[in-house]
Every structure is written in structure tokens, then in C-alpha cells.
Amino acid sequence: METALESLSKEDLLKVISSRDEKIDYLESQLAMYKRMQFGQKRERFEGNPNQTELPFQSEPAEVERQQEEIKEKIEYTRTRPNHKGRAKLPEHLPVEEIEIHPEGDLTDMVCIGKEITEELECEPAKFYIRRYIRYKYTPKNGDGVKIGELPERVIDKGIPGAGLLAMILTGKYADHLPLYRQKQIFARENIQIASSTIEGWTRQALEKLEPLYEQLVFETKTKGYLQVDETPIKVLDSDKKGAAHQGYYWVYHAPLEGTVLFDYSPTRGGIAAVPMLGNFKGYLQTDGYAVYEKYGKKKDITHLACWAHARREFEKALDNDRPRAEKALLMIQKLYAIERQLKGHGLDATQTKELRLTESLPVINALGKWIFEEIKNTLPKSQIGKAMAYAYARWDALSAYLYDGNLLIDNNLVENAIRPVALGRKNYLFAGSHEAAQRAAMIYSFFAICKKHEVNPWQWLKHTLENIMSINHKNLKDLYPQNFKKLADL
Template identity: 85%
Template sequence: MENALENLSKEDLLKVISSRDEKIDYLESQLAMYKRMQFGQKRELFEGDPNQGVLPFESEHAQAEQQEEEIRQKIEYVRKRPNHKGRAKLPAHLPVEEIETHPQGDLTDMVCIGQEITEELECEPARFYIKRYIRYKYAAKNGDGVSMAELPERVIDKGIPGASLLAMILTGKYADHLPLYRQKQIFARENIQIASSTIEGWTRQALEKLEPLYLQLVHDTRTRGYLQVDETRIKVLDSDKKGAAHTGWYWVYHAPLDGTVLFDYNPSRGGHVPGPMLDNFKGYMQTDGYVAYEKYAKKKEVVHLACWAHARREFEKALDNDRVSAEKVLLEIQKLYGVERRIKDGGLDAKQTKELRLAESLPIINELGKWIFQEIKNTLPKSQIGKAMMYAYARWDALSAYLYDGNLLIDNNQIENALRPCCLGRKNYLFAGSHEAAQRAAMIYSFFASCKKHQVNPFQWLKYTLENIMSINHKNLKDLYPQNFKIITEKSNM
């Protein structure tokens, strides 16, 4: 190798050295990034004050004395103050069980002058009971026939589980991430022995009842004018290979203006998968940088929005590579989010939001864009800071597009929040039993995500839906959406 270098001209030798230096810089930045991923903080919050968190190895004698005095005063304060500021206020909607107590002994010559009330929050384990329908038969005296009341619609025909039990099982698994085998253990503690295959069958049949409502949600989601799109993986057992697991994907569509979320399962992550949802889509589409969305984003009927949270992550990764440049960008992004915080805290409407963004966010974006355009020319493309700049530069128009309308969001964080229950469930029950089971799970994930967005109790919603979905008129199917169930519940409580 050394002989080969000796035969190179000075110009070629400089090129080789430059190439090696570039490769060394790249490898060092990669090493720093992996160390940061392994050992650094996991949160994304960027602290702009460079002096914050700097701890001296030694303190001066005067500082040590001052610190000891502060600690002594703190200890004295803790000793003197009460144990707590007061009891937490108990919810007003809970039933109350009153227990009256009187002093022991003869109270004949005493008069009650008042009472003191102390409250405790108590609970009972899930209460299982049997609902028994007794239908009396009546026969006509003239012998013309027998009359008997009809059974109400049941979730599983000729099955023993009621709507509330099925709602508890599904909420336990898909909202509280409790695998079915653990729920079986809960039944066993109450001396209720149910086979695992039976519980699995109940789960499958209950989820199948939601299919008409899910199909309605698919139709409505396709017609929305603003969608956020993302995807997350799910392990699925492969029936063709015993014991093998296939990596499938949940494709997720969030309509921010309606607060609805749609999970759709597919074995593939290919760019063709979102076609049924996005081929005819018109409006604002917000995604991360995954290439599968590019062909849909380039349609003239679509305005593509990128995600500032993803851009921020790229520069956060570059802090160990080029702290000065990365911090400059992160501070500017921090200002953009400062504007968004004021919008949220002030409760501004869409028109006011757009005006404030144009007045304050647009100048920040313009100046930052000019700076990145100049700096990217002198930055190694393969370095982490180079990658971060290229990520932002290639998507600059899409990153700026949220300024078009006050209803648009600066990032994709809301849809990522909707993915979290799925990710937590993945850690607990590890995989879906089949591709069909993964799609059935997609249905309940969709509705539970909407419940969370509208602050609806998922158990109450699911119980109500299972009780009504078989008898409701198909024209009124949307009444079973979580947000509409909330309206019904609020009206009934007035």
C-alpha cells in the first residue's frame, strides 16, 4: 500500500488524504452518535443555556459553608412544616358508603354538638356476576299459540359473555396492555375457570362486531382534507413457517381537525400500501421523511407538510459532531415552538394563529433557511451535521408549509402519541397470532386512540358500542364514534 502511495502524484496524494480524513470524520461522528444513543439522555428537550448543568469538581470554602447553612435551614423548614398541604379532593361522582360511629359508654346526659367527617377512597376488585334472563311463556286460552318475550341482542349469539365482560377484556388488552393469559389469571383468582382458547375466541368475535363501524371510519378518513400519516411495526406469527414471526406494519392516519385515528394493518412497508387511502387524497398531508410518501406528496392536489420534530431530532443527534452549528439551529427551532406554545396557551383560533405565525415564525424560518443554505456548502455531507442540514434543506418548503393555514400543526407529534399504546402493547404481548388478528387489533386501536384524544372512557364506550352496534340503523352508525358517544353521555348527565 505504501509503495502504491509513493507512485501517486502530489495532487492525487492530497485527494487520497482528503478522502481518508473525510472518512475518519464520518466514522468519528457515527461513533459519537451511537455513544450518545447508548449512554446519553433519551429525552428530546433541548436546553439552550450552555452553562446549565456544569458542576465544579471542587467548591471554595466559603461556598461550602454557605451550602451547609442552606441545607441546615432546609432541614429546619421540613421539620416545622406540616406533612402535607391537605388531602386530595375526592371525585364527586363516586357513591358514598357512610359509617356512623358514636363514643362508647352512657350518652344519656350528653348532647350531640356536631360531627367530624373523614373520607377514604376505597375500591372493590372487578365484580363478576351472572345476568339471568327469565322469560315467561304465555299460552292463549283458546289454544292459538304461545307468547314469549324476545331476548335482547347479544354480542356473541349463544355465548356466555356479556357486553361489559367483553369490553373489560378488550380494554385490558388493547388499552391497558394486559395480555389475555394475565387476564385469565384474574378470572382464576375469582374461581372462574375459563380456557385460554375460549377467551381468545371471545376476543375475536367481539372485534368482528366492530367491523361495520371501522369500515365507516375508513370511508370518512379518505374524505378528510388534512391527514397525518405514519407507520409502526408489529410482529405477526407466520402460518407458513412454524414458530417464525413476520414483521408487519400498522399504517396510521390521523385527522387532526376531527380527532379521529385510523390504524390499517399490512404485511408490507412498501410504497404501494397507502395507495387505497392516498391515491385520491386532496389536501394537506403531513409525514416524516420516509420515501414511501414521496409519490403522494408530489401530486398537484396535495400540499405536503414535513415535521419539525423530526428535523429537530436530526440536529440533536449532531450535537456531538458540531455543537456550535447544531445548537444554533436548535435554538431557532426552540423559538418556533415558543410561538406554538403561546398559540396554545392563548387559545388562538385559526385566523389568529396564522397571523401570529406569519409575524413571528416566518422571519425565523427565512433567516434559518438562508443560514443552512450557506453552511451546507462547507459541511461534509456524510457527517451528522451534514446529514441534519441536508434533511432540513431537502424538505424546506414542506417544513414551511404549516404557515399556510392556522389549522395546520408544526409537527407529527399527535400521530406519534397515537402510536404509543400500540408500541407498549407490542412489548407486553410481543406479537399478533396471525395477519387477520393484526387487522382486527387495528380496528380497536383506531377507536381507543380516538377515545384518548376525546377523553372518553374506553371501557364505557366499548360496552355501549357492543350493546348497540347490531341494532343501530346503518345511517346512524357514526353516532357510535367515540366523540359522538361523548356528546350523548354529556347530554344524559345534564
């Protein structure tokens, strides 16, 4: 009996074989990528020798004994060796506790001829204390009425937490990723028993105090002419499905020139989520390859910038699929980043930066583009190297657009860096209790990200802000921004 394949013509048979070969190549590339994702290190630079031998799981007993002897000798040496002259200098702003040590024995017939000073950095656990306001009442000697000292504005009216305690709780959760139940355990170690519901209420009320400052930040972010945008998921318990969590998203807007960051929560990843911020945006918009951003990038008054880091990652994934061509592309992209390091090292202004990029970066971009244009014709579209080339080829104008202005950046990495605390937080407290709670968290994530960019102590900034936000003149509200707090603290 004639099989299906035998009944085909030679031409049709070649098409079937070619189709199968293409599918096999695609599946092999996918398998190689999954192996890299599961077992390989997540790096964007070239790996070392892939044939490098693996480390042994256990050392030989003789090696263990020899190592233990070396450790013993090192410990004894470090106990007796003099202080290293190049050790880190201790901060000058810290209080000093002096402990005087005199030689033992009778010193009556001896004269002190000097002293040696040794310093070490020490700490104590968080210090809890009660601040008691005692307001004295006065009344006229010959008259009616009572006069009493005015109580300072408090963060939570008739509540017991001070601004410093609330700042510690919020910093612990949103900057140091300590869930509230762990902070409750810290309180308990100091014999301070506070109900979980009470701590949650304090957190909510403290965050609500930041709403005016956050709204001001939203307004100003909309006016920026250069934004980097990215989004990241956040689980929210408020779900239509019983027992399931809703998949919400933080949309993050970074203004590189001003060093500000805005987190905005949305229940969806659809394009409608970005309308409040990007609906009337004009200027440079830098993003990854998500289709929603592509749509905004095509608007009349927007110049869309793509991210070279994302293009580079696609070629890095193709190293197991087609190493020679993937390496060629990666080496050319590395040249672009080497030029950026050179620019940063010389501290050039925007005009000088643009000139140097046009002189040195543009030829590299042109050479890479020409190479991709020629190679993509002979590349299987579904292979990883084909996908990498297609990703860059489809966004070539946007990848080249950073050459327009010396203030523009080569990639979107700064906004991705701002998102990282959310990823760390997800591993610790897992979800937000509601959509409203997720938006409140977006406010503090915004300001803590700005604190990090401007090297501001988040606890100090938040304590100062909570103490002053209720009494400050609305015209001076921007004085409470972290970057402006730093200027105040430096005076």
C-alpha cells in the first residue's frame, strides 16, 4: 500500500522535509534556551569557557584538614596583627561613647605619658521610648478663661504612634521588605504588644497623609519631555474569583533628567492603564518592545526610543542557537556601551555627548544594521537568532533615536532598577490586600525610589515629611520632595 509520503511529488516532498527541518531547528533552539533559563547564570555578558569543569560537591578529607589548619592560623594571626592603616574611616556624625582603660595594679608612683585610641563601630537595637507632651494650663488671676500650650500637629490624631515610629514601619516594609508580621515580632522582643490590625491601620493612615505630595508628583511627571516607562506585576487579593488573587500592575515612569520616579497602579496591563500619564504626553518616550508602548510611540508628538539592553538580551539568548552570529552582534553592541562608558568617564555635556555619539556610535549602528539586513534574509524566523534579528530590525529607528540628543540614554535600565524593590517585596509579603492598598503602596514606592536615586535616607525623609505635610503651605509642598529634603539637610 502506498504511504502518504510516497504519493507526494518530489517538489511537495522537499517542502515537507524543509518544513520539518525548520520545526526541528526551532524546537532545538527553544530547548537550548529553556536549559539556559533553568541551569545557566542570568548574565548579559559573555560566559566563560563552557567546557569548564564543575566544582566537586565534596572535598577530600585531607583537603578539609589542611583548610582547617589554615583557618586556625589565620584566626590566630588576625587576633595579634596591628590595625590596618587602610581601614574604612568611621563616620564623623555619630555620637561617641568613650571608655577609659587604665593599667591594672598600683599606679601611684607612675606618670601617664600618653594614650592610645582604638575605635570600633557599634550599635544597639531600635530604641523605643514614650514621648509625653505635658501642656500646662494658665488662667488670668483676675478674669475668666483658660490658656493652654498648643499640641503639635500629629500624624494620626488621637493615635499613639509618632512620626518616627510610622516612618520606621513604612521603611521596614517598603524599603527593607519586612512584612508587618515580622515587625510585630520585633516589637514583641521589646515587650511591646501591638495587634496586627493596629499596625495595618497605622500603615494605611500614614500612607494617606502622602496623597497631596504624590498628586503633585503625578502632575509634574506628566509635564516631563523625556520619560522611561516599564511595568511589573503585583498580586492583589481583591479578585472576582473566590480564593484567587488578581493580577495587577505597577506602571513606572522615570524622568532621567530630573531623577524622579512615579509608580502608578492599574488592575490591567492593557493600553488604557497608561492613558492617565501618556494620553497627552509629548516628547521622548523610552520603553521595551511591549505592544502598548509601540502604539503610544507612533503618536504624532512622541519620539519613541527603544532599549539596547533588551535587544542585547535577545542575542544573548541566541548564543546556544547560533553562537558565531550571536557573538558578532553582541560584540558590536558592546562597542556602543564602551562608548557610553567613555562619555560618562569624561563627564561630557549634552552637546559634546551627541557629537561623540555621531562620530563613534553611528558608524557602529550602521554596520550592525547593514549586517542584520543581509543576514536576516537567510535566517529561520522561528529560530532564536532569527527572533533576535527581527526584534532589532523592527525597532531600528527607535534603537537609533538616542543619537538625537545628548541627554537621552542608550537603554531603559534606570527604570528597571527602580522596579527591583517591588520584585523583592513580592517575595516577602506576596500581595496587596486590595486595589486601594496597591495604589497606596505605589505612593511610597515612588518616593523611596527617588530617595535611592538621590542618596537620601528614606527614614529621615519620611519622618520629616510626616511631621510637616499637614502644616506646610500648599505652595511649598514641593519642598518635601526627597531631592529637596537633601538640599535642606546639606545646608
